[in-house]
Amino acid sequence: MKPILEVRRLTHTYSVGTPFERTAVEDVSFSVAPGEFLGIMGHTGSGKSTLIQHLNGLLRPTSGQVLLHGQDVWRNPKEIRQVRFRVGLVFQYPEHQLFEETVYRDIAFGPANMGKTGQELDRCVREAAKLVGLRDSQMEKSPFELSGGQKRRVALAGVLAMDPEVLVLDEPAAGLDPAGRENLMANIRDYHRNHHKTILLVSHSMDEIARNASRILVLKRARILMDGTPEQVFARGEELQAAGLDVPHVTRIALALRRRGIPVDPGAYTAEALEASLLSLRKDGAPC
Numbered sequence: 001m002k003p004i005l006e007v008r009r010l011t012h013t014y015s016v017g018t019p020f021e022r023t024a025v026e027d028v029s030f031s032v033a034p035g036e037f038l039g040i041m042g043h044t045g046s047g048k049s050t051l052i053q054h055l056n057g058l059l060r061p062t063s064g065q066v067l068l069h070g071q072d073v074w075r076n077p078k079e080i081r082q083v084r085f086r087v088g089l090v091f092q093y094p095e096h097q098l099f100e101e102t103v104y105r106d107i108a109f110g111p112a113n114m115g116k117t118g119q120e121l122d123r124c125v126r127e128a129a130k131l132v133g134l135r136d137s138q139m140e141k142s143p144f145e146l147s148g149g150q151k152r153r154v155a156l157a158g159v160l161a162m163d164p165e166v167l168v169l170d171e172p173a174a175g176l177d178p179a180g181r182e183n184l185m186a187n188i189r190d191y192h193r194n195h196h197k198t199i200l201l202v203s204h205s206m207d208e209i210a211r212n213a214s215r216i217l218v219l220k221r222a223r224i225l226m227d228g229t230p231e232q233v234f235a236r237g238e239e240l241q242a243a244g245l246d247v248p249h250v251t252r253i254a255l256a257l258r259r260r261g262i263p264v265d266p267g268a269y270t271a272e273a274l275e276a277s278l279l280s281l282r283k284d285g286a287p288c
Contacts, residue, residue, distance in 0.1 A: 001033055001034065002034075002069075002070065003031035003032055003033055003034075004034045004068070004069060004165065004198050005031065005032040005055065005066070005068060005087075005166060005198070006030075006031045006032075006065075006067040006070070007028055007029055007030050007031070007051075007054070007064070007066055007067075008029050008064055008066075008067065009027050009028070009029050009063065009065075010027070010028045010051070010061050010063075010064035010066065011023065011025060011028075011061065011062050011063045011064055012024050012050050012051075012054065012059060012062050013062045016062065023062075023222055024047045024050040024222055025047040025050050025051050025054075025222050026047075026222040028047075028051060028064075028219075028222075028223065028224055029064075029224075030217060030224065030227060032166075032200065033198075034196075034198055035196045035197070035198055036198055036199075036214060036215060037192055037198075037199045037201070037212060037214050037215075038198075038200045038201070038213060038214075038215050038216070038217060039200075039201050039202075039203065039212065039213030039215070039216045039230075040052070040201065040202045040203075040219065041202070041204070041206065041209055041216065041217075041219070041245065042218060042219030042220060042225075042245070043243065043244045043245060046219040046220055046221065047219050047221075047223075048170075048202050048219055049170060049202070051219070052089065052168050052200065052202060053089070054066050055073075055087050055166070055168055055200070056083055056086075056087035056088070056168070057073050057074065057080040057083045057084060058084075058089065060074060061074075068083060068086065068087065068165075068166075073087075085110075085114055085162050085164065086164055086165045086166065087164055087165065087166045087168060088159040088162055088164030088167050088168065089159070089168045090156055090159050090168065090170065091170050092170045092171040092172075092174050093175065094152065094155030094156065094172075095151035095152055095154070095155050097155060098143045098144070098151060098154060098155060100143070101142060102139065102140050102141065102142060102143070103129075103134065103138055103141055103142075103143050103154050104125060104139040104140060106143050106154055106155075107125045107128055107154060107157045107158045107161050108121055108124075108125045109158060110158050110159065110161055111125070111161045111162050111163075114162060124161045124162075124163070125157075127161075128158070128160040128161035129157050131157065131160055131187065131190075131191055132153040132154075132156050132157045132160065133153060133183070133187055134150070134153055134154065134157060138150070147180075148175065148180070149176050149177075149180035149183070149184065152172070152173075152180075152184060153184065153187070156172065156184075156187075156188075160191070164197075165197070165198065166198045166200070167191075167197055167198070167199045167200070168199075168200045168202075169188070169199065169200065169201050169202065170202045171202055171203055171204065172184060172185075172201070172203075173185055173203075173205075174204075185208060185212065188201075188212070201213060204246075206234075206245070206248045206251075207248045207249060209230075210230050210234065210248045210251075210269045210270065213230060214229070214230075215227075215228065215229055215230075216228065216229070216230055216233045218233060218240070218243075218245070220243050225243060226239075226240075230267075230269055231269070231273075234248060234251045234266075234267055234268075234269040235266040235267035236266075237251045237252075237254070237255050238255060247269075248269045248270075250268060250269055250270055250271055250273070250274050251269045253274065254266060254269075254274055254277075263281065264277045264278060264281065265277040
């Protein structure tokens with residue numbers, strides 16, 4: 001299967017030739033398969049936000065390429081706006097970008113700029129609103145009358161209404177209470193499962209990444225430190241912690257058990273996996 005996105009030897013340096021020159025992403029390469037749910041994590045300053053802003057052409061590489069369906073997104077700079085319709089990016093605290101008088105008009109802004117009108121536009125808006133759990137009764141309200149979690153849903157719906165091929169989410173649940181966080185992530189999981197879209201999720205929450213991603217990319221100091229399945233990445237839990245990153249709660253327990261001499265699976269990152277590992281040890285007669 002051909003990748004939907006490819007990043008080839010991407011480097012981005014800010015303020016080139018000045019005393020403030022800083023390389024935020026250096027020689028980064030990876031690909032993303034159609035329908036994949038990729039988690040991206042890294043310490044503050046690791047380059048996550050700079051990286052994802054290249055995926056839809058908000059930033060242009062200092063060197064290297066970003067390919068969408070095998071074509072360089074910057075092959076024709078005049079068409080970069082079309083790339084941004086195809087790769088939807090939801091920034092951290094996207095509710096700060098709301099500006100229209102009603103929820104409906106805010107969601108409609110993107111697809112209207114794509115040229116959609118009339119019934120087609122209305123269908124896009126209402127389907128996107130339904131995907132994120134917004135009610136019809138909320139559509140004519142000012143978005144600024146809504147709660148923080150509801151504003152976040154409006155901003156997400158505005159991107160989904162453009163029906164992007166790839167959805168990139170930068171800390172989508174940041175600042176929400178636990179219930180609001182889980183409700184929003186449940187909407188995103190449903191969207192991925194039902195629409196088979198490609199999703200890239202940036203999050204500081206290791207548990208959030210563990211519950212959702214089928215593959216994880218770990219950045220450290222502008223470069224890729226790890227790239228693998230959750231089992232492969234969290235099996236290197238001590239290395240993650242040494243890099244200043246958190247690990248899922250279950251992984252912490254597994255690491256503590258291993259330090260006490262109980263040889264549980266180091267890749268266990270869910271309660272079910274840890275339980276299975278402990279039961280297996282019990283059957284084998286290992287101390288537990």
